[in-house]
Amino acid sequence: MSGLVLALTVLLAAAMIGAALVAVIGKSLPIAILSAGLVSLVASVLFLLLASPDVAMTEAAIGSGLTTFLFFFILGRMRGGEHD
Amino acid sequence: MAQIAMAAGFILILVGFYGALTNRNILRMIVAFTVADTGVNIVMVAVGYMRGRTAPILDETVPVADALSRIIDPVPQALVLTAIVIGMGITALMLAFAYRFYEKKRTLDITKCTELKW
Amino acid sequence: MVSAIVIIAAALAAEFLLGLFSERWRVAAYAVTLFALGFMTFIAAEWVWAFAVYAAQPVEIFTAGVQPPFAINLRMGLPEAALTLLINLTGLFSALYLKRAFLEKGRAAMAVLLVFVMAQNGIVLTRDIFNLFVFFELSVIATGGLMLLSDDERAVAAGFKYLIVSQVISAFLLIGIIFSYHATGVLNIDLMRPDHFAALQAGSIAFFLMFIAVVAELKPFPANGWALDIYESAHPAFAGLFSAASAAATLYAVAKLLVIGGPSWLPIATGIGVVTFIAANLLALPQRNDRRLLGYSSIAQIGLILAVIGQRDILGDSYLFVAGGLLAAHAAAKAGLYWLSGLIASRDIAGWSALRGHPVLIFAFISFVALLTGLPPFPGFYAKWELAVALAGNGRYLLLAAILIGALIEAGYLFRWFGYTIKRDKPVEEISCYPLAVTAIVAALAAGWIFAYLWGDLSGHGNILHAVPLLFALSFLLLDWLPAWVKNTIAIVGMVGYFILNYADYDPLRLIFAVIILIGGPLILLASYDAHGRRVGFYPSAMLMYAGLTQLIGATDFFSFFVAWELLTVGSYLLILRGKHSEPHALSYIIFSLGGAFLILTGFAIASSVSPLPMSDALKALTGETAGWVFLLLAIGFMTKTAAIGLHIWLPGAHAEAETDVSPMVSGILLKAGLYGLMVLMLAMGKQSLYGIELTHAMLYIGALSALLGNLMAIFEEDAKRLLAYSSIGQMGYALFGLALMNHLGWVMAFMFVINHYIYKSMLFLSAGGVAKRTGTRLMYKMGGLITLMPLSFIAVLIGIIAVSGVPPLSGFGGRWIFYNAILSAEHRLPMVITFFSGPIAFLYLFRLIHTVFLGQLKDENRRIKEAPFWIILPQMLYVGLLMAFAIVPGLALRRVDAYLGQFFPEGGLNWEGITITSQFGYWSPVSIMIIVCVIFGSLFAWLLFINRRAQKVKQFNIVFAAERPYRPETTHFAWNFFAPYRKALGFLVQPFVTRFWDTVADILHTAGDLGRRLYTGNPQTYALHFLAFVVIVYLFWTGG
Secondary structure (H helix, E strand, O other), rough: OHHHHHHHHHHHHHHHHHHHHHHHHOOOOOHHHHHHHHHHHHHHHHHHOOEEEEEEEHHHHHHHHHHHHHHHHHHHHHOOOOOO | HHHHHHHHHHHHHHHHHHHHHHHOEEHHHHHHHHHHHHHHHHHHHHHHOOOOOOOOOOOOOOOOOOOHHHHHOOHHHHHHHHHHHHHHHHHHHHEEEEEEHHHHHOOOOOHOOOOOOO | OOOOOOOOOOHHHHHHHHHHOOOHHHHHHHHHHHHHHHHHHHHHHHHHHHHHOOOOOOOEOOOOOOOOOOOEEEEEEEHHHHHHHHHHHHHHHHHOOOOOHHHHHHHHHHHHHHHHHHHHHHHHHHHHHHHHHHHHHHHHHHHHHHHHOOOOOOOOOHHHHHHHHHHHHHHHHHHHHHHHHHHOOOOOOOOEEEEEEHHHHOHHHHHHHHHHHHHHOOOOOOHHHHHHHHOOOHHHHHHHHHHHHHHHHHHEEEEEHHHHHHHHHHHHHHHHHHHHHOOOOOOOOOEHHHHHHHHHHHHHHHHHHOOOOHHHHHHHHHHHHHHHHHHHHHHHHHHHHHHHHHHOOOOHHHHHHOOOOOHHHHHHHHHHHHHHOOOOOOOHHHHHHHHHHHHHHHOOOOHHHHHHHHHHHHHHHEEEEEEHHHOOOOEEEEEEEHHHHHHEEEEHHHHHHHHHHHHHHHOOOOOOHHHHHHHHHHHHHOOOOHHHHHHHHHHHHHHHHHHHHHHOOOHHHHHHHHHHHHHHHHHHHHHHHOOOOOOHHHHHHHHHHHHHHHHHHHOHHHHHHHHHHHHHHHHHHHHHHHHOOOOOHHHHHHHHHHHHHHHHHHHHHHHHHHOOOOHHHHHHHHHHHHHHHHHHHHHHHHHHHHHOOOOOEEEEEEHHHOOOOOHHHHHHHHHHHHHHHHHHHHHHHHHOOEEEHHHHHHHHHHHHHHHHHHHHHHHOOHHHHHHHHHHHHHHHHHHHHHHHHHOOHHHHHHHHHHHHHHHHHHHHHHHHHHHHHOOOEHHHHHOOOOOOOOHHHHHHHHHHHHHHOOOOOHHHHHHHHHHHHHOOOOOOOOOHHHHHHHHHHHHHHHHHHHHHOOOOOOOOHHHHOOOHHHHHHHHHHHHHHHHHHHOOOHHHHHHHHHHHOOOOOHHHOOEEEEEEEEEOOOEEHHHHHHHHHHHHHHHHHHHHHHHOOOOOOOOOOOOOOOOOOOHHHHOOOOOOOOOOHHHHHHHHHHHHHHHHHHHHHEEEEHHHHHHHHHHOOOOOHHHHHHHHHHHHHHHHHHHOO
C-alpha cells in the first residue's frame, strides 16, 4: 500500500517538474501558462496525498483555476506583446 | 514520501527562480514566479506531514479524544493557505504592472525599463 | 486606554469603508482616511504618554482570547508605542501632503496608503513570525500599489522591480519560517529560543534564511538596487513615509528576530550594517539626483542603526536610547528632506538654490542636515557619543573608525549640497509653496527639535538645550527680523554681560581666552555696525560660534567640551559660507573640522571609558600605550583647528573669502580654540610617547614647519587676505611650537602669541577688508599709494606689521625675547633653527603688505576713494591703542599667567619687578625700550622733515620710457610677483603637495562611488541576483567566522 503511494508520489513529482520545465523554458507563452496551471493541479493532488485536503482544494481553485484565468485575461488584453 | 515531496518542492523553486531571473518577457517571469510559489507551498506542507497520520479534520472517523495522536500538524496547512492567497494577490498585482508597462511601452521586455539606474 | 489592536482595526475599518464609497465621494473618502490616521496617531500617543508619564507596564493583546502558542499576540510596550507613534504621525502628515494627488486618484490610493501604514504598525506590534510575514507582504503590496497608481512611468517600473525582488525574498522568508517552526514547535517570538535551533540539524540554517530575508527588507548593500528606484521616482510624500516608517518597523522586526537567534548573530548584523553604511554613503557621493541621493542616504542610515542593534551586547540598557536616537533623527530628517524636495522643480541638487529667500525652509534644511550628521543638540549626537564610549570601552576600535569614516563621507555630501543651496544661482522656477506641504515640513522640523530636547533630557549628560550661551544664540533666530544694528547691540551687550557675570570663575589661563572671546568678540562686532539692512542668518551663526567658544572654556567634562567644539564648528561654517566665493572653501573647512572632531571624539571616548572622572583628571589617569594613543588622537584633532601643516589647506580660502567682519573672527578668535584644546591636553597629560616617538617632540617639528611654510607661502600671495591667512598658519605654528617646548617660558610665549595674534590679526584683516571695500579688489598689485587717501588704515597696518615682525618697541618684540629665552633652556636644536628662520621670512610678507598697498604710486582708478568706513576704522584704532598698551605694560595680562604656570612648570619663571622683567638669561624693560625707540624715531623724523623742507615735488607721470606699451598692466606694477627671486630660490618648498594629497583622497572616494553605483544597472533580474549573492556571501561569512 505504501509502496503504491510512494510510486504515485514519484510519478506526480516527475510530472510536476516536467510541467515546470515546460512552463519556464517552453517557447510559446500560452503553453507556458497552461503548464503552470498543470503544475498547480498536480501539486493539489500531491497535497491530497500529504493529508491536506483543504490546501488541495484551495490550490486547485486558486493556483490552477484563478491564476490561469487571470493570465489569459491579461494576455487577451495585450495583443502582439507575447511574442517577445 | 514527505521527503520526495519536499525535494520536488525545492526543485520547483529552483526551476521557478531560474525562469524568473533569465526570461526577458515579463509574463514569463510572472509564470515562473507562480511555479516557484507552488514549490514553496509544497515544501511547507511537506514539513508538516507526519507518517501514518491523517488529515486534521475532526469528524466521525477522527473523534476529538484521539485527535492528538491521529492527525498531522494543522498549523503548516493554515500557513500554506495564507501563503497561497497572498501569492495570488501578488501575482495579480504583478500582472497589473505588466499590463501598465505594456500600455506605455508596447513591449514586454524587462530590459527596456532601465531609465532609472546607478 | 484604547487597546493597541484598535490601531489595526481602525485602519481595516477605514479601508473597507472606502471600498464601499462611490468613486465620486472623494472628499468624504479623504476625510475618512485622515480621520483614521489621526485616530491611530492618537492611540499611539496615548500609549506613549502612559509609558512615559505613568511608567505603565507593557501590555499583551491576545487576538483570539487564548494565549500563545495557540493564538497570535501583539505587544504594546514603550518601544512599540514610540515606533507606532512615529509611523502614524509620518503617515498622517504624508496623507496631508498627498491631498491633491489623492483627490485626483481617488479612493484606491487612499486605501492603499492606509494599508501601508497599517502594515508598518503590524510589523511593530506583532509577536508571531508568520504574522510578521503577512504584514511584510501587505507592506510590499501596498508599496507596489501606490507605485502602480503613480503617473510617473519610471515609478511604475520601479514598483515592478520592487515586486520582483520581494518575491524572491518572501520565498526565503517562508522556507525559513516553516523550518523554524519545525525546529521550535511554535510561531511565537517570545517562545522561540536559540537552543531550539541548535538542537535540530540544520536548524541554524532555518533561522539564517528567516533572518536574512528580514534583513534584506532593510535594503542592505549590495542588495539595495530594488528600492533605490522607488526612492527616486515615487511621490515625495510617499518616499518620505517609505524611508521613515518602513525603516522604523523593519529595524524593530530585525531586533525581535535577533532575540530568537541569540547573541551569536549580533556580529553578522553589525557587519552587514557597517558595510551598508560605508558603501551606501560612498555611492551617494557622485549622485546629482536629489531623491536618489536621499535614497542612498536612507539606506546608509538604516545600515548604521542595524549595526547599533548588532552592538546590543555592549550597549546594554542604553541600546534603545542609541538606536532610537539615530532612528528618530533619521525619520524626522528624511521625511522632512523628501517633503522639501516636493516643493522644488529641479531634480538636480544644485537646483535647491531655489530655496533661497525662504528663511524658514533654509533653517529646516540645515536642521535636517544637522540631524543626519549627528550634530548637537540633536538626538544623533547623544547617540553617537554613547555609541563611541561603548565601542571604545570594549576595544572595538575598528568598528568605531569605520562608523566615523562613513559619517564623515555622509557629512561631506550633505554639506556640499547645503553649500549649493546657499551659493548657487537660483533657477528660473520658483518653489511651489503648497501650504499642506509646508505644514508637513514644519512638522518634521518641529519633531526634530522636540526629539533634540527629549533626548537631551533622557541622556545622562545634561540637556544641551539648557545651556545659556546656546539659548542666547538660538534666540537670534527669533530676532532675525530686526535691523542689523539692533541685533549687533544685543550681541555685544550679551557677551560683555556674560563675561562680567562669570569672569571670577576662570583660572588665569582660561581668563585670557575668556577675555579674547567675550571682550574681543564684541570689539570685532563693532565693525559689524557698518552693515545695512537685516543681515538675516549672520547673527544666529556668529552667536552659535561664540556660544560654542564660551562653553568650550567653561567645560569640565568630556561631553560638554565636545558639544562646545561641534557647536563652534557649525557656527563658524555657517559664517564662512556667507562669503561671496566661499562655497568650496567652506566645504573643505567643515570636512576637515569634522574629521578632527571625530578624532577628538575617539580620544575622548577612549579616555572616558577608562575612568568616568571630569576631563583633566581622567586624562591624567591614563597610562601606557592608551595614553599615547589618546594624546595622539586629541593632538591631531586640535591641530586640525589650528591648521597645522598637512591639515591646513582649508584655511587660506576660508579666511580670505569670508566677509570683512567675519575674517577677524575666524582668524583672530576661532583658531585659538585649537590652542585651548592643546593647552588643556598638555597640561593634563604632559609629555607622552607612542612606540618610542616622543609626541611633543614631533609637535615641535610640526610647529616649526608650520611657521616656516606658512610664512613662505604668504610671501608669494597676490591677494591681501590670503596673505594674512597664510600668515595665521605661520603664527599658529609659533604658538604650537611654544606649547610643545613644554617649559615655562615656552608657554608664556604661547600665551603672548595668543593675545598678540588676536589683536594684530583682527586689526590687519579689518584693514585689508576696509581697503578691499574701497578699492573693490583684494589683489595687492592693483593697489598702491593709498597712504595719502587712507591714512588711518595705513597707521593701523604699520603698527600691525611692527607688532607681528617682532621689531621693538611693540609687543612682538617681547614675544621674541621670551622665545629666545625659551629655546635657550630647551633640548632640541633643529626645530629651533627652522622657527628662527621663519622670523625674517615673516618680515618679507609684512613688508610686501604695507609697501604694495600703501606706498608706491597711486593708480588712476583709486584716485577718488575715501578712508574705510568709520565702524571698520574704529576697532582698528582701538587695537592700535591696545597694542601700544600691551607693549608698555605686558604684565597686565602676563603676570598672573606666569605665576599660574609656575605650578606646572616650576623652573624658568620670569621675575616681574617694577617695570623690568628678568629671566635667568637677561632682562627686558618694555618701558625703556618704548622710550628709546620713540626718541630715536622722533629725532630721525624731525631731521627728515627739516632737510626735506625745500624738496621739489615730482609729479606721478613725470617719467620717460622709450619702449613698448605694456599690455598686461600688472607686469609693470612693482608689486606684482614681488618676490620673484625668492620664488626662484625657495619656490620648491611651497609646491602644493598637501593640497594635491587631499585632492587625490577626495578623487579616489568619488571614483569609488562612481564605480560602485554602476552595480545598479536598472535591470530587476540583476537586483534579484544581487540579493542571492548577498545571501551566499553572508552565509559564507557566518559559517566561516
